[in-house]
Amino acid sequence: xxxxxxxxxxxxxxxxxxxxxxxxxxxxxxxxxxxxxxxxxxxxxxxxxxxxxxxxxxxxxxxxxxxxxxxxxxxxxxxxxxxxxxxxxxxxxxxxxxxxxxxxxxxxxxxxxxxxxxxxxxxxxxxxxxxxxxxxxxxxxxxxxxxxxxxxxxxxxxxxxxxxxxxxxxxxxxxxxxxxxxxxxxxxxxxxxxxxxxxxxxxxxxxxxxxxxxxxxxxxxxxxxxxxxxxxxxxxxxxxxxxxxxxxxxxxxxxxxxxxxxxxxx
Numbered sequence: 001x002x003x004x005x006x007x008x009x010x011x012x013x014x015x016x017x018x019x020x021x022x023x024x025x026x027x028x029x030x031x032x033x034x035x036x037x038x039x040x041x042x043x044x045x046x047x048x049x050x051x052x053x054x055x056x057x058x059x060x061x062x063x064x065x066x067x068x069x070x071x072x073x074x075x076x077x078x079x080x081x082x083x084x085x086x087x088x089x090x091x092x093x094x095x096x097x098x099x100x101x102x103x104x105x106x107x108x109x110x111x112x113x114x115x116x117x118x119x120x121x122x123x124x125x126x127x128x129x130x131x132x133x134x135x136x137x138x139x140x141x142x143x144x145x146x147x148x149x150x151x152x153x154x155x156x157x158x159x160x161x162x163x164x165x166x167x168x169x170x171x172x173x174x175x176x177x178x179x180x181x182x183x184x185x186x187x188x189x190x191x192x193x194x195x196x197x198x199x200x201x202x203x204x205x206x207x208x209x210x211x212x213x214x215x216x217x218x219x220x221x222x223x224x225x226x227x228x229x230x231x232x233x234x235x236x237x238x239x240x241x242x243x244x245x246x247x248x249x250x251x252x253x254x255x256x257x258x259x260x261x262x263x264x265x266x
Contacts, residue, residue, distance in 0.1 A: 003027075003056050007049060010066070013097060020070045020090050024098065025052060026061045033102045033127060034061040035264065036091060040109025040135075044068055051253040058257065063098070065090055067111070081196060084110075088117035095125055104264040108132040108249055109222075116198045116205070123208035128264040131214040133246050136198035138227050199235040212237060213263045217244040 001009075003025060010021040023045055035055060039048055045066050055062040067087055091114070095103060103126055107115030112134030119126050131137075206212050214237050216228045225241060232239040242259050249256050 003053055007045070007052065013093065015093050018070060018086060018090065019073050020093075021066045022063065022094055022098075023052070023066070024061075024063050025056045027056045027059045029059050030061050031059045032265065033104055034063055034098075034100055036094070036103050036105045037062060037064040038087075038091065038105065038107040038111030038115040039064065039067055040111050042068060043108075043111075047250055051249055051256070054253045054257045058261065063094060065094060084114040084196065085117055087114035088121065091115065091118040092122055092125075101125065102127050104128040104130075106130045106132060106260075106264070107134060109246065110135045112136065113196055113198055116201050119205050119210060120201050123205055123210050126210050128211045128213075129205065130260060130263050131202075131212070132249060132260070133217055133220055133223060134198070134214065134228075135223065136196045137214070137231050138197075138223055199231050199237065202237050203235050206236070211263075214239045215260055215263075216241055217246060217248055219243070219245040222246045 006025040007023060010023060012019070012021050037048065037052070037055075045052075045064065048064060052062050052064065067090075070087065070090060071083070091105075094100075105115055105119065105126055105128070107113070107130070109132070112131040113136045115129070116131075116134075116136070119129050202212055202214075214228075214232050216223070216225050216239065218225055218241055220228075223246070229239060229241070244252070244256070
């Protein structure tokens with residue numbers, strides 16, 4: 001089955017941890033171990049689709065979960081760490097259900113938080129862990145500050161970066177629609193993220209044999225690159241600064257993959 005066919009097939013899984021849909025795309029000439037992609041706040045499979053295709057075109061099996069739908073169904077009564085923990089268990093369930101012994105995993109923004117919990121719980125199944133512009137790496141950013149920066153970055157990103165395609169505007173529409181239709185969930189997620197600090201957990205993960213790297217962007221308006229760098233260095237987390245904004249993974253998936261693929265290659 002080609003990429004489009006595999007992308008449109010959602011494997012609905014019912015477990016004691018919740019109900020979720022898996023997207024599992026295996027290229028014809030698969031190389032390396034599978035890659036799991038944990039997306040950020042309000043992201044959808046449709047928004048991730050260009051990046052999923054880019055990874056698949058580079059012959060890596062790519063797996064993700066529709067975490068926005070997962071949140072809507074499973075985490076209505078959960079907040080903060082409890083909400084992120086529930087999503088982390090979904091990652092581990094996916095590995096178990098698909099009978100995958102080893103994974104590379106990428107966590108972007110909020111996705112880096114629940115991915116950290118998953119890798120911490122069972123580091124033996126993860127080879128490479130790549131944090132991309134992660135939430136949870138700054139101490140003193142309040143909920144209101146975090147929320148306002150998310151809004152500002154979403155609005156300014158397409159103005160600065162738009163070339164030929166209209167995907168940035170699609171991203172704005174999706175985030176705005178999500179907030180309007182799910183205001184309580186949006187506020188709960190934003191508040192929860194502002195209270196979580198993951199750097200110490202990353203140190204534990206590294207000690208347990210997982211290869212960890214943190215990528216941050218020089219134009220990230222949400223999580224200041226200088227504070228990100230300082231906290232990473234304090235906790236001995238390997239870190240790399242590249243050009244781009246917080247939403248670079250959506251606007252330039254081909255360039256993004258070229259910049260980060262060496263961190264999760266065999």
